[in-house]
Amino acid sequence: MQPARSRARREALFGYAMIALSLVVVFVFTAAPIVGSFVLALFKWDAISSPQFIGLDNFEALLQDKTITHSLLVTAGLAVMIVFLQVALGLWLALLVARRASAIVRNLFRAAFFLPMLASAASISIVMTYVFNDHFGVINYYLGALHLPTVPWLSSAGGATATIVLVAVWQQLGFTFILFVAALGSLPQDVLEAAQIDGASSARLFRQIKLPLISPTVLFACTVGLINTMQLFDQPYVMTKGGPGEATYTTVLVVYQTAFQNLQFGYASAMSVLLFAVLLVITAVQFTVSRKWVFYS
Amino acid sequence: MSTNLFTEPLSRRGLLKAGAASAVLAGLTGCSSNSASPSGPKTLNVAVFTDQASANKLTKAAGTFEAAHPGVKVKFTGTTGTDWNDFFSKLLTQIAAGNAPDIAAVATEGLQLFAAKELAEPLDDYVKRDASELKSYFADVHPALVEAMMYQGHLYELPSDFNAGNMFYSTSLLSSVGVERPADNWTKDDFYDIARKVSAKGNNVVGWNWVVRLWGSWTSWMYANGGNLLTEGKYDGGDWLWNTFYPNDPAAAGRKGGWQWGDPTANSTPVVEALDFMIQLQKEGLSPTPDVGGGGTLQGLFASNKIGMAIGGGFWAGGLHNAGMAPGSFDVQYFPKWKSQRHLFGAGGYGILKSSKNKDLAWEFLKTLVTPKNMDLLSPGNVTTFPRKSMMTAQRYASTGPKNWQVFYDTLTKFDDTAPIPAPPYYNAMAIALNKRTTQAMSTGDAKSALDGLQSDLESAAKTS
Numbered sequence: 051m052q053p054a055r056s057r058a059r060r061e062a063l064f065g066y067a068m069i070a071l072s073l074v075v076v077f078v079f080t081a082a083p084i085v086g087s088f089v090l091a092l093f094k095w096d097a098i099s100s101p102q103f104i105g106l107d108n109f110e111a112l113l114q115d116k117t118i119t120h121s122l123l124v125t126a127g128l129a130v131m132i133v134f135l136q137v138a139l140g141l142w143l144a145l146l147v148a149r150r151a152s153a154i155v156r157n158l159f160r161a162a163f164f165l166p167m168l169a170s171a172a173s174i175s176i177v178m179t180y181v182f183n184d185h186f187g188v189i190n191y192y193l194g195a196l197h198l199p200t201v202p203w204l205s206s207a208g209g210a211t212a213t214i215v216l217v218a219v220w221q222q223l224g225f226t227f228i229l230f231v232a233a234l235g236s237l238p239q240d241v242l243e244a245a246q247i248d249g250a251s252s253a254r255l256f257r258q259i260k261l262p263l264i265s266p267t268v269l270f271a272c273t274v275g276l277i278n279t280m281q282l283f284d285q286p287y288v289m290t291k292g293g294p295g296e297a298t299y300t301t302v303l304v305v306y307q308t309a310f311q312n313l314q315f316g317y318a319s320a321m322s323v324l325l326f327a328v329l330l331v332i333t334a335v336q337f338t339v340s341r342k343w344v345f346y347s
Numbered sequence: 348m349s350t351n352l353f354t355e356p357l358s359r360r361g362l363l364k365a366g367a368a369s370a371v372l373a374g375l376t377g378c379s380s381n382s383a384s385p386s387g388p389k390t391l392n393v394a395v396f397t398d399q400a401s402a403n404k405l406t407k408a409a410g411t412f413e414a415a416h417p418g419v420k421v422k423f424t425g426t427t428g429t430d431w432n433d434f435f436s437k438l439l440t441q442i443a444a445g446n447a448p449d450i451a452a453v454a455t456e457g458l459q460l461f462a463a464k465e466l467a468e469p470l471d472d473y474v475k476r477d478a479s480e481l482k483s484y485f486a487d488v489h490p491a492l493v494e495a496m497m498y499q500g501h502l503y504e505l506p507s508d509f510n511a512g513n514m515f516y517s518t519s520l521l522s523s524v525g526v527e528r529p530a531d532n533w534t535k536d537d538f539y540d541i542a543r544k545v546s547a548k549g550n551n552v553v554g555w556n557w558v559v560r561l562w563g564s565w566t567s568w569m570y571a572n573g574g575n576l577l578t579e580g581k582y583d584g585g586d587w588l589w590n591t592f593y594p595n596d597p598a599a600a601g602r603k604g605g606w607q608w609g610d611p612t613a614n615s616t617p618v619v620e621a622l623d624f625m626i627q628l629q630k631e632g633l634s635p636t637p638d639v640g641g642g643g644t645l646q647g648l649f650a651s652n653k654i655g656m657a658i659g660g661g662f663w664a665g666g667l668h669n670a671g672m673a674p675g676s677f678d679v680q681y682f683p684k685w686k687s688q689r690h691l692f693g694a695g696g697y698g699i700l701k702s703s704k705n706k707d708l709a710w711e712f713l714k715t716l717v718t719p720k721n722m723d724l725l726s727p728g729n730v731t732t733f734p735r736k737s738m739m740t741a742q743r744y745a746s747t748g749p750k751n752w753q754v755f756y757d758t759l760t761k762f763d764d765t766a767p768i769p770a771p772p773y774y775n776a777m778a779i780a781l782n783k784r785t786t787q788a789m790s791t792g793d794a795k796s797a798l799d800g801l802q803s804d805l806e807s808a809a810k811t812s
């Protein structure tokens with residue numbers, strides 16, 4: 051018994067040694083900053099002077115802050131539009147590719163749709179700023195050449211919102227597309243064939259067989275998409291600076307400016323805690339509601 | 348006796364040893380990045396607002412200093428950003444992380460921010476000590492620029508460059524509508540008339556274009572209309588400087604211890620009128636929607652001869668030349684008169700960080716940076732206006748233009764109410780609010796509502812700071 055226990059302990063120690071580096075990385079770069087944010091939210095700190103403990107004052111100030119409330123609404127609006135389009139378009143494209151294309155074409159499409167995801171959001175946003183520029187952007191250039199009215203893409207509230215949504219959807223579409231291609235590819239063929247033999251139309255096959263079977267993937271895409279887009283930063287920071295006015299002023303942009311430009315690190319941490327709470331609630335609601343429509347076979 | 352990690356199980360002692368070794372290694376690595384032997388060479392770290400490739404070229408300006416101080420190296424580190432507030436936020440983060448440079452390039456925009464946070468060292472004692480050495484420098488520099496570098500009676504920087512908001516114009520576009528050159532005392536109406544005629548040419552040509560920022564934006568119209576975003580005042584003090592270096596200079600009369608920016612006045616009538624004018628120009632198609640940021644894109648557009656007029660300072664001369672414009676294809680005039688012909692300006696300089704362990708050495712280096720030779724090395728090719736009037740010569744502008752280069756410096760002497768941009772200690776929050784509310788006004792067409800919002804933003808920022 052003794053040698054066996056000792057051996058098990060040695061194996062366990064070896065296991066811990068193997069994951070020690072990962073644990074350190076997770077602790078230093080994820081866990082510690084999270085805990086730090088919660089603690090910092092109770093302080094007033096400009097990163098230069100000594101931090102001053104102020105209890106819940108930052109959270110009280112948040113309740114009066116119209117900017118953060120507005121930014122949460124803006125972010126939620128953008129997130130809903132982006133996630134809806136990403137999921138709907140990703141699923142539609144995956145269905146098209148799965149149904150009609152050969153393996154080569156399927157792989158080609160997979161690569162093509164996934165490619166934008168490999169570029170950094172910041173560099174894509176810089177390019178898109180030029181593409182959508184009101185005055186000399188390529189889109190307005192062609193609209194003008196076709197004698198169509200030009201669009202104030204980045205200088206009107208509606209235009210800027212639409213542009214941010216378009217760019218974010220275009221860049222992230224590959225993720226949902228790949229998810230749905232994989233989900234559709236793993237559907238049980240016998241069930242599909244049985245439905246087809248029973249005379250189910252394509253629409254009915256999709257609505258009553260495929261969609262329920264891939265509903266866990268839909269839930270995953272919605273959840274991950276929502277969490278990501280609620281943290282939208284690169285596109286509005288680079289393309290619109292949150293404008294015009296506050297039309298694309300997302301919460302993370304407000305947090306960044308509050309912390310790193312206004313040097314209110316405590317208050318920015320309180321904002322982050324608020325965003326964390328909002329995301330937690332949204333995700334919990336998603337999972338609760340999902341019990342009614344997600345089918346786990 | 349060696350152990351093989353992959354074939355032999357790890358003992359608890361072994362694990363602890365490995366952990367301790369890792370910690371020591373990490374500690375050593377951490378130390379090595381910042382260590383310097385006390386007897387080894389000293390390095391003066393200088394933070395500048397540019398890319399690293401350009402920063403490397405600045406080392407030429409340290410040649411004489413390094414030769415005079417054996418064992419001392421000067422290292423310029425470039426940091427990029429969309430505008431000064433972006434640069435300052437990165438620099439402040441660097442300082443907060445305990446990695447402060449000895450010297451930092453800080454323009455008017457950030458002078459009070461750094462001084463109020465007690466990050467910058469006042470230069471008073473150094474300047475008093477080396478007064479005789481600095482007499483020729485101050486005799487050559489307009490007192491308005493020196494006053495802009497003061498805060499609460501103390502001098503924080505020696506101006507090394509400046510730019511006043513003048514009006515650049517395309518000579519060919521203005522000539523094509525029958526205007527050879529606007530008069531020195533031209534008015535807002537003259538400007539409007541020219542902008543209308545140039546825009547009527549079509550083919551994507553506009554009479555006027557601008558960028559959203561604090562310097563050289565619609566804020567120039569605000570100054571000309573007698574308005575400001577903040578109440579203007581002056582700090583007491585500074586007599587020691589004025590009495591020492593400018594005792595009989597009429598341009599120094601009334602100068603005090605730096606600009607004191609008081610309560611916000613962002614929704615006052617002259618300010619609203621100025622922004623309304625921008626909206627009017629956009630609605631009438633005389634100007635496109637402005638970009639937010641430093642103005643690099645605007646210079647590029649101007650160089651493509653699609654813009655009749657744009658606000659620019661001396662730095663535009665080199666910028667337009669580098670963008671391919673030939674001397675003679677553009678020129679510069681004073682900003683037009685509205686209620687007055689008051690101009691705004693921003694000045695640049697280098698400040699010593701309070702945290703520096705080499706302050707005396709840093710001061711010796713700062714003095715060398717304001718010599719004509721080093722100013723030339725720091726800003727080659729007319730990419731700024733020099734604060735030393737003796738450096739403003741026809742020969743300097745012969746290869747780049749503009750023909751009327753005297754406008755750059757004469758703005759200070761001709762219009763004695765010319766003042767720095769309003770940059771209080773909460774400049775970063777102000778810049779964000781100004782950009783946000785300006786774009787709001789331009790997209791909604793409602794200047795008053797946007798400026799009411801700006802007023803509220805500035806009140807909140809002033810209170811928080």
